[in-house]
Amino acid sequence: MGENSNSVLVIGGGIAGIQASLDLAERGIKVELVEKKPCIGGRMAQLDKTFPTNDCSICILAPKLAECYRHPNITLHTLAEVKEITGKAGNFKAKLLQHARYIKAEECINCGICIEKCPMRVDDEFDVFLRKRRAIYIYFLQGVPSIMAIDPEKCLYLTKDACRICEKVCEREAIDFEQKDSEVNLNVKSIIVATGYEPFDPSPLVNLGYKHLPNVVTGLEFERMICASGPLKGHLIRSSDRKEPKKLAFINCVGSRDMKYNPYCSSVCCMYTTKEAMIAYEHDNSIQSFIFYIDLRAGGKGFREYIERGQKEYGIKYIKGKVAKIIEDDDKNPIIIYEDMNTSKMKKFPVDLVILATSMIPNKDTPELANILGIDLDKNNFFLSNAYLPLDSSKKGIYICGCCRGPMDIPNSVIDASGAAAKAAENAIREG
Amino acid sequence: MEDIKMGVFICHCGTNIGGFLDVPSLVEYAKTLPNVTFATDNLYSCSEVGLSLIKEKIEEHDLNRVIVASCTPRTHEPLFRSICQEAGLNPYLFEMVNIRDQCSWVHMKETEAATEKAKILIEMGVAKALLLQPLEKFQIDINPTALIIGGGIAGMTAALNLANQEFKVILIEKEPELGGLLRYLYKLYPTHDDASKVLEVRNLVENHQKIKVITSTEPVKIEGFIGNYKVSVKRRDGIYDIDTGIIIVATGAQVLKPEGLFGYNGSTIITQLELEQLLKENKINVKNIVMIQCVGARNEERRYCSNICCMTALKNAMLIKELKPDANISIIFRDIQTQGTTYEEYYRKAREKGITFIRYIPEKVPIVKESNIEVYNDYLNQDISIPYDMIVLSTPLIANPDSEDLAKMLKVPLEENHFFLEAHVKLRPVDFATDGIYVCGSAHWPADIPEAISQAYAAASRASTIISKDVLEVEGAIAEVDEDLCVGCGICIKICPYNAISMDDNGIAHVTEASCKGCGLCGATCPEKAITNHHFTTKQILAQILASGGK
Numbered sequence: 006m007g008e009n010s011n012s013v014l015v016i017g018g019g020i021a022g023i024q025a026s027l028d029l030a031e032r033g034i035k036v037e038l039v040e041k042k043p044c045i046g047g048r049m050a051q052l053d054k055t056f057p058t059n060d061c062s063i064c065i066l067a068p069k070l071a072e073c074y075r076h077p078n079i080t081l082h083t084l085a086e087v088k089e090i091t092g093k094a095g096n097f098k099a100k101l102l103q104h105a106r107y108i109k110a111e112e113c114i115n116c117g118i119c120i121e122k123c124p125m126r127v128d129d130e131f132d133v134f135l136r137k138r139r140a141i142y143i144y145f146l147q148g149v150p151s152i153m154a155i156d157p158e159k160c161l162y163l164t165k166d167a168c169r170i171c172e173k174v175c176e177r178e179a180i181d182f183e184q185k186d187s188e189v190n191l192n193v194k195s196i197i198v199a200t201g202y203e204p205f206d207p208s209p210l211v212n213l214g215y216k217h218l219p220n221v222v223t224g225l226e227f228e229r230m231i232c233a234s235g236p237l238k239g240h241l242i243r244s245s246d247r248k249e250p251k252k253l254a255f256i257n258c259v260g261s262r263d264m265k266y267n268p269y270c271s272s273v274c275c276m277y278t279t280k281e282a283m284i285a286y287e288h289d290n291s292i293q294s295f296i297f298y299i300d301l302r303a304g305g306k307g308f309r310e311y312i313e314r315g316q317k318e319y320g321i322k323y324i325k326g327k328v329a330k331i332i333e334d335d336d337k338n339p340i341i342i343y344e345d346m347n348t349s350k351m352k353k354f355p356v357d358l359v360i361l362a363t364s365m366i367p368n369k370d371t372p373e374l375a376n377i378l379g380i381d382l383d384k385n386n387f388f389l390s391n392a393y394l395p396l397d398s399s400k401k402g403i404y405i406c407g408c409c410r411g412p413m414d415i416p417n418s419v420i421d422a423s424g425a426a427a428k429a430a431e432n433a434i435r436e437g
Numbered sequence: 438m439e440d441i442k443m444g445v446f447i448c449h450c451g452t453n454i455g456g457f458l459d460v461p462s463l464v465e466y467a468k469t470l471p472n473v474t475f476a477t478d479n480l481y482s483c484s485e486v487g488l489s490l491i492k493e494k495i496e497e498h499d500l501n502r503v504i505v506a507s508c509t510p511r512t513h514e515p516l517f518r519s520i521c522q523e524a525g526l527n528p529y530l531f532e533m534v535n536i537r538d539q540c541s542w543v544h545m546k547e548t549e550a551a552t553e554k555a556k557i558l559i560e561m562g563v564a565k566a567l568l569l570q571p572l573e574k575f576q577i578d579i580n581p582t583a584l585i586i587g588g589g590i591a592g593m594t595a596a597l598n599l600a601n602q603e604f605k606v607i608l609i610e611k612e613p614e615l616g617g618l619l620r621y622l623y624k625l626y627p628t629h630d631d632a633s634k635v636l637e638v639r640n641l642v643e644n645h646q647k648i649k650v651i652t653s654t655e656p657v658k659i660e661g662f663i664g665n666y667k668v669s670v671k672r673r674d675g676i677y678d679i680d681t682g683i684i685i686v687a688t689g690a691q692v693l694k695p696e697g698l699f700g701y702n703g704s705t706i707i708t709q710l711e712l713e714q715l716l717k718e719n720k721i722n723v724k725n726i727v728m729i730q731c732v733g734a735r736n737e738e739r740r741y742c743s744n745i746c747c748m749t750a751l752k753n754a755m756l757i758k759e760l761k762p763d764a765n766i767s768i769i770f771r772d773i774q775t776q777g778t779t780y781e782e783y784y785r786k787a788r789e790k791g792i793t794f795i796r797y798i799p800e801k802v803p804i805v806k807e808s809n810i811e812v813y814n815d816y817l818n819q820d821i822s823i824p825y826d827m828i829v830l831s832t833p834l835i836a837n838p839d840s841e842d843l844a845k846m847l848k849v850p851l852e853e854n855h856f857f858l859e860a861h862v863k864l865r866p867v868d869f870a871t872d873g874i875y876v877c878g879s880a881h882w883p884a885d886i887p888e889a890i891s892q893a894y895a896a897a898s899r900a901s902t903i904i905s906k907d908v909l910e911v912e913g914a915i916a917e918v919d920e921d922l923c924v925g926c927g928i929c930i931k932i933c934p935y936n937a938i939s940m941d942d943n944g945i946a947h948v949t950e951a952s953c954k955g956c957g958l959c960g961a962t963c964p965e966k967a968i969t970n971h972h973f974t975t976k977q978i979l980a981q982i983l984a985s986g987g988k
């Protein structure tokens with residue numbers, strides 16, 4: 006790759022990184038897209054449907070994944086991480102660590118025979134641990150690139166020098182245990198960071214009983230539970246007795262707006278609890294949902310109307326109340342104990358299933374990446390942005406977009422991403 | 438006669454289709470249809486694997502017609518067409534059958550009948566595909582110029598970015614000066630910088646070599662198509678034409694004047710915007726101030742939340758408190774709209790600064806009396822009375838009164854509150870369905886400055902994907918007039934929503950290829966049947982009707 010190649014490095018292949026890459030590629034600028042997971046797609050791939058239009062998340066995402074894969078101006082580096090950045094705007098040098106996939110990309114046709122035969126069962130991170138995958142796997146069904154990867158920490162051969170069954174059954178000889186981690190060096194003019202977020206683990210809030218009470222789940226788990234291609238095939242049942250829950254309680258602001266955990270508002274949970282309640286109702290009209298909230302935040306286009314629809318057409322009840330505790334009865338039905346804001350009295354409210362709308366928090370490795378890039382973090386560990394230059398990082402030539410600079414929904418992540426592409430293009434041209 | 442070899446790919450869409458329809462039986466059925474030489478199912482046709490399979494089978498079986506029975510052409514047809522093209526097939530020899538949105542999803546409870554319906558839909562697709570003709574796309578030249586309508590913060594930001602990318606930019610503003618609403622603001626949340634400081638960007642815009650700013654000017658007529666728009670603008674001294682490749686709409690919004698609400702009088706009972714002016718002039722000399730939120734918003738008439746007025750109230754409350762620490766300020770609100778990291782912190786700061794927050798419910802709105810406000814406090818479950826010297830009403834941003842005219846000129850839609858409506862709420866938030874036109878800032882939806890700026894950059898990016906190209910390929914499935922049959926009645930000209938038809942010198946209708954969207958209206962309307970809508974010809978549609986069992 007020549008000194009003066011007009012290219013941009015995009016870190017993170019969620020919807021933000023994907024949109025930024027596609028805009029730049031269409032603009033005629035070469036893109037190096039780095040994703041640490043085996044496939045691009047990010048969190049949006051895990052969602053069932055998306056507010057405010059309730060269209061199927063993967064259905065509208067999949068064409069973008071394919072476009073990214075096929076675009077001649079985009080080079081995908083999956084299972085890769087940025088290890089070092091030197092230089093300055095207009096002339097950055099990036100060192101990537103390319104993890105071995107142990108698969109020959111040109112040979113694997115995603116036939117899945119190896120998966121069937123692989124004896125090693127592993128918790129599936131994509132399905133938020135609600136089902137098992139194998140040590141050889143595809144990150145998710147529609148994932149791109151649509152080839153296998155071998156999990157080096159779980160594979161029997163790579164950990165214990167045993168097995169190699171996949172190698173025997175693969176007719177295309179696509180398994181390659183000789184692959185080693187390698188280094189990739191790139192020269193780019195601008196950098197876009199789009200590393201997204203993680204969901205907050207609510208276990209420290211012991212009063213809410215997550216992980217102790219079987220019928221208390223998180224919002225992201227619920228997305229997978231109701232998703233037709235998820236672990237329950239979209240048939241909503243609760244784990245304690247495999248019964249269909251009829252009465253659902255959603256609890257907003259779990260871990261958010263809470264000085265002990267995340268002082269900020271996570272921006273999307275008021276909307277997605279409404280969405281999840283709507284989808285539950287669409288699956289089964291006898292389901293009744295209750296949403297416990299402090300303020301209902303719905304400032305986006307059509308959002309207020311969406312919540313009104315939730316009330317009128319889906320019978321969702323919104324309860325302004327602070328949840329103090331969740332306990333359970335003998336049948337493991339959760340009981341919510343909350344302070345009714347209208348009467349300031351403590352009340353009990355039994356339901357079948359509780360969904361916690363947990364915060365969106367920065368990825369654990371954000372500080373490390375900030376260090377590598379030499380850019381600042383805000384006090385919550387999101388990448389720091391400025392009100393009047395919202396897409397600029399603290400360093401010239403490096404731009405930030407999507408949830409890595411603060412919680413936001415998909416429309417705003419897409420806006421951010423296109424915006425960051427414009428900034429990166431401007432920088433590439435001016436510093437060229 | 439051409440030897441037609443058709444391939445049919447039936448998609449499970451995971452369980453979206455496969456969970457309700459008997460896909461294997463559809464495959465078997467497809468194999469019995471005329472000229473179908475290959476049929477198979479596909480777990481996700483649009484996934485990389487699914488696409489590769491289609492490509493491989495086209496090559497392996499030498500297919501010259503391809504059908505995918507799956508979801509909707511609205512989102513997926515371009516992708517499947519491009520796969521056909523990659524496999525060496527003319528993309529218009531592809532036909533899509535929707536067995537999801539129009540079948541499995543709507544008949545989830547009657548799977549057998551739904552499978553039968555899917556068979557008919559596939560048969561109809563086959564009947565049409567037999568008659569498909571290869572079509573060529575058209576190439577059009579692109580004028581690498583951007584026209585931006587509206588010189589508020591959004592329009593100026595987009596202009597600067599595009600100009601810095603070395604495109605020629607023309608920025609038109611109907612007022613005598615740039616700046617938009619920002620000109621009337623005092624200090625800005627969340628940083629409390631002076632609005633005038635942020636407005637210094639005006640100098641950069643006005644002095645940029647690549648930007649031509651034209652003030653006191655607004656569009657009156659817009660013609661043309663992506664890459665080649667002609668915009669007539671009205672200035673004091675007449676009408677001028679501007680040629681441009683793309684258009685960005687950044688016309689902002691207006692503040693609702695709350696005539697007749699809560700005793701609004703413009704002196705002791707004012708709007709936030711009027712308060713900004715008092716702050717600018719340092720004219721606050723009252724002690725008891727009450728702000729009421731959602732005035733004229735979130736009600737029957739205007740159901741939406743205007744997104745910016747809660748932050749504006751917090752800002753002005755804190756600014757007054759800084760100027761007059763002994764002031765008593767209460768904010769009567771419904772929900773405090775402070776999403777995200779910075780804004781929630783800002784809300785916390787306002788509470789720490791001693792501003793009082795009282796929630797009201799829409800069933801019991803506050804009542805403004807001579808010198809006090811009565812409001813039912815749902816937390817205390819009783820009416821309380823707050824004395825005031827000044828009431829500030831937080832009113833929403835509303836769409837410009839001329840947005841409808843502008844939308845008509847641009848041939849783009851508005852949503853129910855008359856803000857501009859984008860092509861796809863999630864994935865194309867700043868694009869219009871009409872190619873080459875984009876939207877940003879409060880013209881799209883009440884936005885604050887950080888949002889308006891991000892959107893402006895986004896619109897600039899989308900625009901640059903077009904004007905960075907010399908030529909662009911456009912749709913080949915368009916209308917064509919048979920000159921021998923056309924009698925020049927002109928009905929098609931009136932009916933075409935894209936202004937794609939004009940009358941030539943001989944009184945014969947003529948279709949401008951680049952403007953035509955192939956919507957079919959003209960063909961259906963022409964009394965002489967002189968118009969062919971390629972890819973949806975009368976013959977093709979009749980064949981489908983017959984295949985569906987029609988007569």
Ligand SMILES: Cc1cc2nc3c(=O)[nH]c(=O)nc-3n(C[C@H](O)[C@H](O)[C@H](O)COP(=O)(O)OP(=O)(O)OC[C@H]3O[C@@H](n4cnc5c(N)ncnc54)[C@H](O)[C@@H]3O)c2cc1C
Binds near residue numbers: 019040047200228
């Ligand atoms: C339960 C739930 C429901 C939601 N529902 C909706 C909804 O209905 N509608 C809506 O609009 N929004 C919804 N959201 C929000 C939505 O998920 C986000 O807006 C969106 O996913 C943000 O996209 P992103 O690209 O910024 O981040 P992500 O989707 O997090 O993508 C970031 C990508 O970067 C990769 N990455 C991270 N670190 C690195 C690194 N160091 N190097 C390389 N790659 C890295 C990650 O693997 C990932 O692929 C929901 C969120 C939750 C939690």
Ligand SMILES: Cc1cc2nc3c(=O)[nH]c(=O)nc-3n(C[C@H](O)[C@H](O)[C@H](O)COP(=O)(O)OP(=O)(O)OC[C@H]3O[C@@H](n4cnc5c(N)ncnc54)[C@H](O)[C@@H]3O)c2cc1C
Binds near residue numbers: 610
């Ligand atoms: C009281 C109040 C206080 C606020 N305080 C803050 C704050 O503290 N912080 C913050 O971030 N935001 C604040 N805002 C929001 C801020 O004003 C908007 O974010 C910003 O003005 C949006 O910019 P814009 O460019 O989209 O629209 P506008 O500022 O409305 O600009 C639109 C421009 O387009 C022009 N125009 C309209 N129609 C046409 C036409 N047909 N032809 C040509 N030109 C046309 C207009 O004349 C105008 O110049 C406040 C808003 C209000 C009402």
Ligand code: SF4
Binds near residue numbers: 115174176180
């Ligand atoms: S590795 Fe081999 S067996 Fe496994 S999916 Fe790929 S081609 Fe099939």
Ligand code: SF4
Binds near residue numbers: 125139161171
């Ligand atoms: S070698 Fe590893 S990946 Fe292959 S089958 Fe055995 S455990 Fe699975």
Ligand code: SF4
Binds near residue numbers: 271776
């Ligand atoms: S979006 Fe709603 S649920 Fe989420 S943190 Fe903010 S106020 Fe709480």
Ligand code: SF4
Binds near residue numbers: 741746
């Ligand atoms: S921003 Fe606040 S004041 Fe404005 S409409 Fe929304 S809730 Fe009401």
Ligand code: SF4
Binds near residue numbers: 916932934935
């Ligand atoms: S097909 Fe539609 S867009 Fe094309 S000329 Fe006819 S009416 Fe106009």
